[in-house]
Amino acid sequence: MTLRMWARLGLLALGAVIVQVGLLNQIAIAGAHADLFLLLAISAGLVAGPQRGAVMGFTLGLVADVFVQTPYGLSSLCYVLVAFAVGLAVGALPGRPTLGFELAAALLGGVGGTLLFAGLGTLIGQPSLPWHQLAVVVVVVGAGCVLLAALTCRLVEWTIAAAPGAHHEPGAFASGSAR
Numbered sequence: 001m002t003l004r005m006w007a008r009l010g011l012l013a014l015g016a017v018i019v020q021v022g023l024l025n026q027i028a029i030a031g032a033h034a035d036l037f038l039l040l041a042i043s044a045g046l047v048a049g050p051q052r053g054a055v056m057g058f059t060l061g062l063v064a065d066v067f068v069q070t071p072y073g074l075s076s077l078c079y080v081l082v083a084f085a086v087g088l089a090v091g092a093l094p095g096r097p098t099l100g101f102e103l104a105a106a107l108l109g110g111v112g113g114t115l116l117f118a119g120l121g122t123l124i125g126q127p128s129l130p131w132h133q134l135a136v137v138v139v140v141v142g143a144g145c146v147l148l149a150a151l152t153c154r155l156v157e158w159t160i161a162a163a164p165g166a167h168h169e170p171g172a173f174a175s176g177s178a179r
Helices: 003-022 036-065 074-091 099-123 131-160
Strands: none
Touching (some): 003 036, 003 131, 036 099, 036 131
């Protein structure tokens, strides 16, 4: 990953903080709001593949953790796992993912990432939501991910465009070696 790509990722994270805190947190549906950082991690897996997507997801999670009242690193752990899983799913495709695949990955990643965050939080002793409230959060985050998926994928493509060889190529990550 190049310095230019890291600079773009920093700009993306700063913009995400502004949009998340200034806009999305204010649009609450039954007490739940969209999670832009989770969606950016999903998009990183879609666009950059499992390894680079996981690195980007971890970095975005560290930024997101500043704004939540949970143990520092919990969001990072969830985002890195979700980005890696989405990147692996993209690697199984014969070509570039279609819009339909991106939307499905955004929905499943949003739902899975939210449940993973809630489950890991419960395991480490964080207060948990009642099931009906957790269901609302899952639906709102999943819907938010679907609505914003196409835009965030293009933003992540712009972010990694500065890194040579950064675009996901089928089989590029199959050997497990870093490029």
